[in-house]
Amino acid sequence: MAPKxxxxxxxxxxxxxxxxxxxxxxxxxxxxxxxxxxxxxxxxAYRVQGGLLGRKEDVFVGVENYVAVLQDSTFLAGFGxxxxxxxxxxxxxxxxxxxxxxxxxxxxxxxxRFSRTAIFIPYAVPGVVAALLWGFMYLPSTSPFSFLTRAAxxxxxxxxxxxxxxxxxxxxxxxxxxxxxxxxxYTSLRGIPSDIYESARLDGASERxxxxxxxxxxxxxxxxxxxxxxxxxxxxxxxxxxTLQPMTSVxxxxxxxxxxxxxxxxxxDDLPQAAAASxxxxxxxxxVSALVLRLMSGRRTRAxx
Amino acid sequence: MTATTATTATRPTGSRQSSRPRxxxxxxxxxxxxxxxxxxxxxxxxxxxxxxxxxxxVFTAASKSRGELFTTFTFAPGSGLWENVVAVFTYQxxxxxxxxxxxxxxxxxxxxxxxxxxxxxxxxxxxxxFPGRSAIFFSFLVGILIPGIxxxxxxxxxxxxxxLAGTQLSVLxxxxxxxxxxxLARVYAMAAVPQETLEAARIDGAxxxxxxxxxxxxxxxxxxxxxxxxxxxxxxxNFLLPFIMLSDQDLYPLTVGLFTxxxxxxxxxxxxxxxxxxxAISIIPLVALVLSLQRYWRLDLISGGVKG
Numbered sequence: 258m259a260p261k262x263x264x265x266x267x268x269x270x271x272x273x274x275x276x277x278x279x280x281x282x283x284x285x286x287x288x289x290x291x292x293x294x295x296x297x298x299x300x301x302a303y304r305v306q307g308g309l310l311g312r313k314e315d316v317f318v319g320v321e322n323y324v325a326v327l328q329d330s331t332f333l334a335g336f337g338x339x340x341x342x343x344x345x346x347x348x349x350x351x352x353x354x355x356x357x358x359x360x361x362x363x364x365x366x367x368x369x370r371f372s373r374t375a376i377f378i379p380y381a382v383p384g385v386v387a388a389l390l391w392g393f394m395y396l397p398s399t400s401p402f403s404f405l406t407r408a409a410x411x412x413x414x415x416x417x418x419x420x421x422x423x424x425x426x427x428x429x430x431x432x433x434x435x436x437x438x439x440x441x442x443y444t445s446l447r448g449i450p451s452d453i454y455e456s457a458r459l460d461g462a463s464e465r466x467x468x469x470x471x472x473x474x475x476x477x478x479x480x481x482x483x484x485x486x487x488x489x490x491x492x493x494x495x496x497x498x499x500t501l502q503p504m505t506s507v508x509x510x511x512x513x514x515x516x517x518x519x520x521x522x523x524x525x526d527d528l529p530q531a532a533a534a535s536x537x538x539x540x541x542x543x544x545v546s547a548l549v550l551r552l553m554s555g556r557r558t559r560a561x562x
Numbered sequence: 563m564t565a566t567t568a569t570t571a572t573r574p575t576g577s578r579q580s581s582r583p584r585x586x587x588x589x590x591x592x593x594x595x596x597x598x599x600x601x602x603x604x605x606x607x608x609x610x611x612x613x614x615x616x617x618x619x620v621f622t623a624a625s626k627s628r629g630e631l632f633t634t635f636t637f638a639p640g641s642g643l644w645e646n647v648v649a650v651f652t653y654q655x656x657x658x659x660x661x662x663x664x665x666x667x668x669x670x671x672x673x674x675x676x677x678x679x680x681x682x683x684x685x686x687x688x689x690x691x692f693p694g695r696s697a698i699f700f701s702f703l704v705g706i707l708i709p710g711i712x713x714x715x716x717x718x719x720x721x722x723x724x725x726l727a728g729t730q731l732s733v734l735x736x737x738x739x740x741x742x743x744x745x746l747a748r749v750y751a752m753a754a755v756p757q758e759t760l761e762a763a764r765i766d767g768a769x770x771x772x773x774x775x776x777x778x779x780x781x782x783x784x785x786x787x788x789x790x791x792x793x794x795x796x797x798x799x800n801f802l803l804p805f806i807m808l809s810d811q812d813l814y815p816l817t818v819g820l821f822t823x824x825x826x827x828x829x830x831x832x833x834x835x836x837x838x839x840x841x842a843i844s845i846i847p848l849v850a851l852v853l854s855l856q857r858y859w860r861l862d863l864i865s866g867g868v869k870g
């Protein structure tokens with residue numbers, strides 16, 4: 258801090274900069290510079306210069322790496338799988354979270370504390386550990402579900418082969434995400450003044466009508482937020498399929514985009530390619546989340562008017 | 563579902579109902595609420611069962627000896643619990659305990675520092691008007707959008723350039739700054755710190771740092787607990803950053819440790835019991851933390867309902 262005599266005059270003017278300084282410095286070091294470095298790397302490539310005996314040189318190649326990534330069929334296939342997974346996981350996570358939150362808000366419901374706590378518990382289980390738990394529950398030799406179907410003479414449930422693997426992975430995400438999103442939506446519901454419902458009830462609206470026509474529109478901001486987090490989480494999918502990998506042969510080293518990036522960066526040492534793919538993934542996230550926010554806030558204003 | 567549909571079907575529309583005598587209407591409502599209670603309760607309990615099944619399963623599986631794991635019905639408890647726990651804690655000379663301590667170290671240090679950094683920045687962004695404020699705030703907002711995991715590869719390259727990759731610092735340092743934490747701290751500071759209090763303290767001659775330490779921090783404490791918990795769990799659950807940064811198994815956090823254990827176990831099912839029991843034990847502390855601090859969660863911070 259500044260020495261005492263000068264503090265009072267410069268204090269309030271300088272203080273906000275000093276208060277934000279640690280955050281800004283760390284943000285520059287661990288976010289802005291890595292992003293800049295990734296973009297710089299993505300525009301370069303290693304080339305052997307000067308014939309057979311030449312040295313490997315680092316040269317500027319423009320958007321060549323981006324073109325290569327976009328033409329790389331394994332990377333594109335990874336995006337396709339991510340899409341299928343997301344289409345199952347996101348709507349189900351949000352739908353169940355909204356359903357549970359609305360049910361928790363129904364006055365006559367019993368055992369609320371138990372249900373709320375139980376549904377929230379998976380939030381405290383890391384994704385990798387969740388994948389490990391579910392992985393063993395999918396594995397034919399240890400699965401309790403396959404134990405039952407085998408006993409009934411139907412054989413094991415195909416959790417870990419195509420196309421069941423999509424549902425199995427989505428289920429891990431749903432299991433881990435429902436509770437947290439439910440609590441966010443529920444907290445938002447509790448913030449609505451209850452006299453709104455009272456007048457609706459006096460007008461003869463049923464609990465279901467109140468839920469659909471009054472509560473859902475009012476918690477739209479919370480829904481936007483949860484949609485947004487689910488989306489970012491989906492794009493970052495890595496740990497869960499990587500954990501299931503030892504249990505199944507259908508998950509390759511490039512099953513989702515991030516696994517392909519990891520392979521390029523540390524397996525085949527193709528850093529420029531990995532950097533270009535990372536940059537594309539980050540840009541994709543920003544664009545998609547901007548679109549979601551736009552779409553949802555557009556719907557909200559229309560619903561309000 | 564039958565009770566709901568029945569009441570909805572027989573219930574008259576609003577305008578007709580308002581002409582009915584008062585007491586019948588109230589009785590109808592009571593009946594309706596009674597009917598509405600059972601099905602939602604059932605659905606919620608089904609949801610709770612769904613969320614508890616893997617947890618119950620992992621604890622019963624952890625109690626099974628190696629032979630029982632593949633032969634007995636999976637929800638039947640076994641006889642090998644103690645044996646498995648010993649196997650987990652003696653695995654590679656007690657590496658499991660190191661992983662637990664590492665997870666605690668990384669999450670604990672990163673979240674304490676993160677919550678302080680976020681509180682300071684959030685307070686400044688909420689309560690001071692200064693040139694550059696919206697530029698700083700906007701760049702943090704963009705930071706929320708960038709998936710942290712995409713940063714891991716360039717972070718690794720930069721940190722290995724300065725010789726830090728592979729050390730505990732390489733996991734700790736990138737985990738401190740949290741744009742989302744800063745955003746939440748700003749939301750909370752706007753609601754919880756009255757401008758008049760700051761003005762009064764300034765008139766009394768208090769410096770800005772003193773004001774922050776003695777007035778602002780106590781006011782922001784409930785919000786900071788939530789930011790701390792969110793960050794602690796986020797860091798505890800983080801996988802890719804330590805996975806990329808670390809190569810020394812003794813420095814692994816639990817997530818990476820259990821992951822490598824399972825990858826190795828794919829060849830030898832003997833390690834399955836160790837992985838399952840290790841996963842079961844690893845769940846206990848965090849679930850205990852979340853449950854015991856449940857009433858301190860201020861998640862209205864996230865859903866935008868903070869009113870101070």
